[in-house]
Structure formats: C-alpha cells, structure tokens
Amino acid sequence: MEPIDQNKKTGRLYGLGVGPGDPELMTLKAVRLIGECDTIAIPVSGRETNVAFEIARGAVPEIEAKELLEVFMPMIREESKLRESHDKAAAAVIAELEKGKDIVFLTLGDPSIYSTYIYIHNRVAAQGYETEIIPGIPSFCAVSARLNEGLTEASEALHVIPASYGGIEEALALKGTRVLMKSGKSIGKVKAILSKMEPPPEVKMVERCGMEGERVFRRLEDLDEEAGYFSILVVKEEQKRR
C-alpha cells in the first residue's frame, strides 16, 4: 500500500483555448476539462473577457454552475505596471490552487499565440504548480476556413504579425502568406502600405470570424477602416495554381 501523502494537495492550472468563436470548434479535451474542473477563471477588463466565456457556454452549458474566478488584467502599456498587474493576477490564481481547486483559465483562440493568459501561466509554473496548456483553434485557421481557401502551400512561409509589431511595413513585405492579427485601429495604415505594393498582393479580411456581426472582405479596396479589434487580414502573393 502506498503511504498516504499528508501534504495538502494543490490544484492544477489549465490554460484552455476555446477557439475563435464557434463553440463547435472547441476540442473534446476542452469540453471534458471544463466539465471536470472546480473553478473557471476569466480575465476581466480584457476585451476577450466575456467572449471566451460565451463560446465555452455555447458548448458546455454546465459551465454556469462552476465557481467563477475573475482575474483582473487591465490593458496597460507601461512595462513595470503590467508586470505588477500580472504578478497580482498570478497570486489570485495561486490562492485558489492552494485551496486544492483545479482551475480552467479560458482564453480565446489558442493559449500559446498572443494570449494574455501566458503571463499568468509562466508565473504559476515558475512557482512549481502543475500547469497545462490545452490548445485551441487559432483565429487565423478559422479565417482561412471562412474564406474557403488555404493559407500556405508547399514551400511557402506563413508570417503571423500582431498589429502592435514594430516594423509593420517590412513584415508586410515578407515573402509568403502574411496574417495580420488584431488589426483594428491599424487597418487604414496597413491598407495604404498594401496598396503601394508591386505586384499587388491578394488581400482579404474577416471581422469577428464565427461570431455575431461577422463580415468578410475579399478585396483590398473594400476593407472597412472602421472594422473592429477582432479583424484578421490575410495577405498572399499572387496565386499560382498547383
């Protein structure tokens, strides 16, 4: 017989991707873990807040009955304040893990790609708690599916660039397929850069893919500069048919 471990058992943290919007694009593993966990954590004051919860609820209505841990993660730019805020958020998560609760922290898309969750994850893991990342469908895969075409073929490269990237003009000039994430406010600027490129690339955009209010734009000149935060641009080289 194994000796009984007298140490207090701490909980496990799951950073769980709910995918891009359609609840049916959640994985079997995501659905199972939401059902099994004690506590659901969501970031508050991030724009993704209720979006991720709503997606999860679409596939797992029982999520309503779970304990909810709202983690305050304000949108701030200053590095030191941001770090401080992440430290506090991690401490709030750790306090729950110390009670022995298994926590599922919901993130939109995939947790490894531009999620704010990862800052919590790294801190909690560094302090020796059990952590696990549960992949989700990234938004750009759903956008490509919505456009009913591939992103990359054969030996092409795929470049995923956040709107906050420093050298957006150079990034847009890279060879292969370029995906611009969270374009929102920068669409006007990006449109101006793209319209000067020779040969003209193929440009498409999906706003709020798989969510209410979804819009699809299939030509550079049609892109709405007022489109929102959840807009993804796909910039391709002229297509060769293979």
Place this chain on the structure above:
Amino acid sequence: MEPIDQNKKTGRLYGLGVGPGDPELMTLKAVRLIGECDTIAIPVSGRETNVAFEIARGAVPEIEAKELLEVFMPMIREESKLRESHDKAAAAVIAELEKGKDIVFLTLGDPSIYSTYIYIHNRVAAQGYETEIIPGIPSFCAVSARLNEGLTEASEALHVIPASYGGIEEALALKGTRVLMKSGKSIGKVKAILSKMEPPPEVKMVERCGMEGERVFRRLEDLDEEAGYFSILVVKEEQKRR
C-alpha cells in the same frame, strides 16, 4: 409549397482537420461531421495517410463502418506530374460527389496549413461543388502546449517555415518566434545554422507530438539529427520575462 428540385443533388466536400495527434484534440464539429458523412476520403501514399485515419478512429470508432475513398496522391516533385496527379485525385472525389455522397477528407493538423488536401479542395471548388474547410489544431500549437510555454507574446511575430522553404538561413534570422515544420531530413543543416547565431536563440524540438514515440528536446545541442518527418522546431529570441 416549394417546388421539388428535380436536379440530381450532388454531395458536399469537407476538408477536415483531425489535429496533430491526440484524438481528444479533435473539435466537436469534426466529430459530428465524421458521424454524419457518407464517405471518408484519405490520401494514399502520402505519409499522413493512416495517421489521420487513426487519430479520427480514436475519437469516432464508428468511422470504421463508413465507406472509404482512397485517393492516390503520390509524393512527386515535378510540377506538371504533380498537377496531373491532383487533377486525377479531384476527379475521383468529384465522381463520389456526383453520386450524392457527402465526403469528409481527413487531413492531419489544419487543412489550410501545408495540407495536400488543399489542391483537391481548390479544384473541386473551382468546378462549382460545395466545399467547406473544418479547422483543426495545427501541430505547432500542440508542440507549444507540450513544451508548456507560449509561442508568441505581445508584439512578437510568428514565422512558420516549411523545411522545403528556399531561403532557410534568412528565414531563421527573422525576428520573433520561428517554427520549422516537417524538419526531418534538414535538422542537421538547421542545427549548424542555429549554432552560429548570436545571441544564441532558444531552440526546442518535439518529434511526433501527441503520437506514439514522442520525444522532446530542450536544447540545441541535444537535437537528434536522425529525428523523423513529424519533427517541429521552435526557435525563440532570448526570453524576456514580462
């Protein structure tokens, strides 16, 4: 009352991503559509052949009872022969659609990222048949989850580069996170390039992520040059803690 359409009803083609290996990483939509379709198509003589089918069977055992369409897709390099082979494969799919069958074409990972399926998809769609892409978890998201860390944070770019890419040295020198797909045979070459880089990047690799025989390498010097086709390298800039 709607007039009854006397035209023969053709089937619909679904290009469906089963994800990277673990059957539990399949989406709810993938599972539903495999259950509902008439015919399962798999590429034959591609290395992904049975892998995708095995993954799907792990989540949907009923797949065994489905009609199976084996689509011959040889691994050839010559452009004209490759096109010819894709034309033939598309014709085989269309023949089934013409019988009114709904077809789920299985692909490993996500259909929009380096799948051979997309060549069939484009041809079938161009001929006016109903087609739909069902996203799957890309292998690099599963690799990042396996490494228990993020791929990209904040304003970093993510570059996904297939081993067959022309300028692999320049691609490896790009800023941000670089993911090398289907590295297999080129690991030795890539290792040599990376070992000369200053400052030394952080290099990790997962072989057969989520499949039998999975191996994880956490340091450049440990990478096994004999690792197989399903090996993915993650090359990161020196980590700043945020």
